Amino acid sequence: MMVLLRLVLFLFIVEVIFYLLLTIYLRSTKREALEDEWDRRHPDRAGDSAERSAFVRRSMVGFQKTLKARLVGLVFILPTIAIAVIAWFVNVQ
Amino acid sequence: MHYVKVVLGVLLGITVFLFLDYALPSKNTVRVTNTYNRLTDIGANSMFYAAADTGTVQNAQGQRDIRFIETVRPNGKVFVYRNEDTGWIWPPYFKYDSSNLQAEATNNRSDSANPKWVSVTGYGWRIPMFSIYPNAISMRPVADAQAAPLNWPAMMILLVLGALLALLWRMWNQFRERTIDPAARRVSAAVDNVDARADAAMDRVGQEFTEAREGFTGWLDTWKGKPRDPK
Numbered sequence: 001m002m003v004l005l006r007l008v009l010f011l012f013i014v015e016v017i018f019y020l021l022l023t024i025y026l027r028s029t030k031r032e033a034l035e036d037e038w039d040r041r042h043p044d045r046a047g048d049s050a051e052r053s054a055f056v057r058r059s060m061v062g063f064q065k066t067l068k069a070r071l072v073g074l075v076f077i078l079p080t081i082a083i084a085v086i087a088w089f090v091n092v093q
Numbered sequence: 094m095h096y097v098k099v100v101l102g103v104l105l106g107i108t109v110f111l112f113l114d115y116a117l118p119s120k121n122t123v124r125v126t127n128t129y130n131r132l133t134d135i136g137a138n139s140m141f142y143a144a145a146d147t148g149t150v151q152n153a154q155g156q157r158d159i160r161f162i163e164t165v166r167p168n169g170k171v172f173v174y175r176n177e178d179t180g181w182i183w184p185p186y187f188k189y190d191s192s193n194l195q196a197e198a199t200n201n202r203s204d205s206a207n208p209k210w211v212s213v214t215g216y217g218w219r220i221p222m223f224s225i226y227p228n229a230i231s232m233r234p235v236a237d238a239q240a241a242p243l244n245w246p247a248m249m250i251l252l253v254l255g256a257l258l259a260l261l262w263r264m265w266n267q268f269r270e271r272t273i274d275p276a277a278r279r280v281s282a283a284v285d286n287v288d289a290r291a292d293a294a295m296d297r298v299g300q301e302f303t304e305a306r307e308g309f310t311g312w313l314d315t316w317k318g319k320p321r322d323p324k
Contacts, residue, residue: 003147003180003181003182004181006182007181007182010182021264025264025267025268028267028268028271029267031271032267032271083185083187086185086186087187090187090188090230090231091187091188091189091193
């Protein structure tokens, strides 16, 4: 039983690490896309500026609620299911 | 330095290959001839046996009762598997049915006159010198000795590992592009700024020194009756 608990804990820690990494990565790509969007809309004011930062910050509000951001939560579900399926098929004839 | 990098890279490649070769599942078509368990001495080769906390029992002398499956390959050479639970963490086969597998193997025993071929999935190496045995995970009957079922579990694991590697690589690139590079640019701009200010200060010192010297030589020259340079 302790061994199983250890596996659960270990798996959870790995999943949290990947969840954080994926969240940071996804937000970063989104911010980059928004900056490009600003540069495309305002070719005369392209490049880093306080206005662009404000635009990016405004547009990032609510990003965590989008489907894309929520799908990152699968990182907690899919590996767990995979392990359950592997354990099932290895042990049940 | 170049050669050091090449050697380290080759060593890393060999290590990764050996690691995958050991840990990934492989399938062999064999004929089971005998199954038994035996008190086995485990010493320096313990790394190639199940971890101590997976339901294995060791006696005071450090011996373990381990199930073995003796098999014959289609080419007539023998191959011996051990049959141990893997436990819950490493290697991640989550196998705890070694009793069932042993019963299956015993059920599939056959002799050369009336062969019954099975495909055994297992992982690990057989190294007789160090008493290292591959661990059998599962077995299923196949039609004949030539049957070679597709090893799709290993393929899927490799695909997942490759996808994970690609993802980490892209994450790292994004991190470098958006975080490290701008920071490096800021640092180098700051260094440039300091450099430019130091240059300007040196220039001013040099200029003032020249002015002072010119003033002094001009004053000396008045002693020789030269008119002072009107500046």
